[in-house]
Amino acid sequence: MTQFATYADLLNAITDENGRDILNPATGEVVGRAPENTVEDLNAAVETARAAQKDFAKLSDEERCALLTKAAAAIDANAEALVELLSREQGKPLNGPNARFEVGACSGWLNATASFEHPNYTAVDDDITATVNYRPLGVVGAIGPWNWPMMITIWQIAPALRMGNAVVVKPSEYTPLSVLGLLKVVNSVLPEGVLQVVSGAGEVGAALTTHEGVDKIMFTGSTATGKKIVEASAANLTRLTLELGGNDAGIVLDDADPKEIAGDLFWGAFINTGQTCAAMKRVYVPESLYDAVCEALIEVAKASPMGVGLEEENVLGPLQNKQQFDIVDKLVTAAKDSGARVLLGGDPDYDAPGYFYPTTLVADIDPDNALVVEEQFGPALPIIKYTGLDWAIEQANKLDVGLGSSVWSSNRERALEVAAQLEAGTTWINSHGAVDPRVPFGGIKSSGYGVEFGTEGLKGLAYPQIING
Ligand code: NAD
Numbered sequence: 001m002t003q004f005a006t007y008a009d010l011l012n013a014i015t016d017e018n019g020r021d022i023l024n025p026a027t028g029e030v031v032g033r034a035p036e037n038t039v040e041d042l043n044a045a046v047e048t049a050r051a052a053q054k055d056f057a058k059l060s061d062e063e064r065c066a067l068l069t070k071a072a073a074a075i076d077a078n079a080e081a082l083v084e085l086l087s088r089e090q091g092k093p094l095n096g097p098n099a100r101f102e103v104g105a106c107s108g109w110l111n112a113t114a115s116f117e118h119p120n121y122t123a124v125d126d127d128i129t130a131t132v133n134y135r136p137l138g139v140v141g142a143i144g145p146w147n148w149p150m151m152i153t154i155w156q157i158a159p160a161l162r163m164g165n166a167v168v169v170k171p172s173e174y175t176p177l178s179v180l181g182l183l184k185v186v187n188s189v190l191p192e193g194v195l196q197v198v199s200g201a202g203e204v205g206a207a208l209t210t211h212e213g214v215d216k217i218m219f220t221g222s223t224a225t226g227k228k229i230v231e232a233s234a235a236n237l238t239r240l241t242l243e244l245g246g247n248d249a250g251i252v253l254d255d256a257d258p259k260e261i262a263g264d265l266f267w268g269a270f271i272n273t274g275q276t277c278a279a280m281k282r283v284y285v286p287e288s289l290y291d292a293v294c295e296a297l298i299e300v301a302k303a304s305p306m307g308v309g310l311e312e313e314n315v316l317g318p319l320q321n322k323q324q325f326d327i328v329d330k331l332v333t334a335a336k337d338s339g340a341r342v343l344l345g346g347d348p349d350y351d352a353p354g355y356f357y358p359t360t361l362v363a364d365i366d367p368d369n370a371l372v373v374e375e376q377f378g379p380a381l382p383i384i385k386y387t388g389l390d391w392a393i394e395q396a397n398k399l400d401v402g403l404g405s406s407v408w409s410s411n412r413e414r415a416l417e418v419a420a421q422l423e424a425g426t427t428w429i430n431s432h433g434a435v436d437p438r439v440p441f442g443g444i445k446s447s448g449y450g451v452e453f454g455t456e457g458l459k460g461l462a463y464p465q466i467i468n469g
Pocket of ligand 1: 143145148152171172200201203204207220221223224225228229243245276277278375377403
């Protein structure tokens, strides 16, 4: 196992002097230089992965689980160096549900994935003996986004490796160093060649999706790119798991206690400064509780400092890139222009360094306003007033995405009744966005298809060969 004494040592091991400058989104300073790999590099990586996979597939399930556990230990041993790299490149603070939380989740997910029951089984009675053996697909391509770059990479590679596949990872061009650093550490315990990484822009990702040496693509990113990948998959009938965009609704019921739910409601929306696929991106609040919920949210927001990631007191950070800053800015401006009431924020300092957008709460907003119906993916929450619960449920379901949703109530039975009417891959009760390695996670409608995590997730990285007789 490699142990990097400092963050600088880790950075040295991955930086490419001839590569592209990667800037800290909080300060504009150069973090390091990332290699700009080409489609030729990708072809070589797939070839190496294909060759290495043959022996890897011959290992027993116990041996591969032991490798995942070792990889988790390697991450733990290098945790603070990885945390610093992630915070500098992605922008997220060290504390709160941010960099330390993300690196901790990486080792946690590897350990959990090694502990799941293997999906193989035998159906036997007087008439039949059929064994279902889940066998590796071959080479898996893993394409990821910039919001949780390390954790999502682990979500993709852990089940793939457990099931005996080799993997070629294509990180987001916005956060390649985080993934390169993570995989440098993980690779120090894996057999050579099994886990490849190719750092490049969208065209490298596109080449991975049409490569005939790739058997499956695990993709997490936008719905627009997901649709392109579906088209590309036709060439070789490549299997896909697609975790795409969302616009999750939360519905507060009239029996909720505003003060009690405020903290979880806030973090359900503002986790990772709102740059989270399954964050609550719009919340519907009954007229009777409207002012109390707004006030309680303002109070939590004011107590949650935003700033440069490496400063220990911060729990909210910048947007990761200018493009995302502009999206949030445009949507909040549209809300303001429509006459919606800004309770907090909405006034970025365009001259200050970094892509900081202040924590923004918007009330009295039209339910069809762009800030409500488009994915903001940033720290700006629209709070929509309702009088009839059926109307709120209809609003929650009306968009073409369905990743998560939530119901907030002090009466579990009532919350469950509402949950049963919501169209989403996950519906949380009195929380939003918490995922667990044992529990399947995935979206419906334009939020994608296939599920990750747990034994269900393992099945997605294998094919069932039935031995009948
Ligand atoms: P994106 O789609 O722009 O990029 C994702 C990845 O796809 C990057 O690595 C990019 O280089 C690559 N890519 C670009 N064009 C490609 C192509 N034609 N073929 C193959 N790969 C290509 O997404 P993003 O902006 O990085 O991420 C933000 C989006 O991701 C948001 O919509 C968010 O909701 C979604 N997201 C979803 C989940 C989930 O689990 N459902 C998790 C995180 C983020």
